Amino acid sequence: RKEVEQDPGPFNVPEGATVAFNCTYSNSASQSFFWYRQDCRKEPKLLMSVYSSGNEDGRFTAQLNRASQYISLLIRDSKLSDSATYLCVVTPSPGGGADGLTFGKGTHLIIQP
């Protein structure tokens, strides 16, 4: 089983819709969780950290479910500019470490007009 698994998609979603996708992780000792966004042919950029209590940033909401070992990302009122690949990142311990910074393969999201 891969350490971090994501549905690669693509998710084709009409503009204005709400879309959500999950990322499962295998290491129950994982401590830190992030969502990164990567545009085509660009570098990944941090979208948001995922806290135990969940967190929201504008139209984006991230949740952590430790019991089932997954994190989720919800995008409300989707915009064309939300089209990108969303990468799930998990680290096994506080502070992480290069060998602990595990990227998922990414979920490809396409917002259609």
Place this chain on the structure above:
Amino acid sequence: EADIYQTPRYLVIGTGKKITLECSQTMGHDKMYWYQQDPGMELHLIHYSYGVNSTEKGDLSSESTVSRIRTEHFPLTLESARPSHTSQYLCASSVTGTSEAFFGQGTRLTVV
């Protein structure tokens, strides 16, 4: 914007040439990383460093080498480039004790 820079952005080079991809960050981060990513594919960690004089191999076997003589500089070298090395190479850094990684804009390498 993150203060991490990669040069060159694009490089087309012939087989057998030696190349060095540069990566510099001005954030004082101890940890630095090199990832390799083919178009539409996942990131693969090929090298990382915990600080000056520290270098480690990542998950993906690579024929490249790295050095970390200064905190801010983490160059990657290919002694003899081959077409199989054609890919995008992304450098990243993070502060020791936190996990958020900041990425450079990448070097898109084509070996012909």
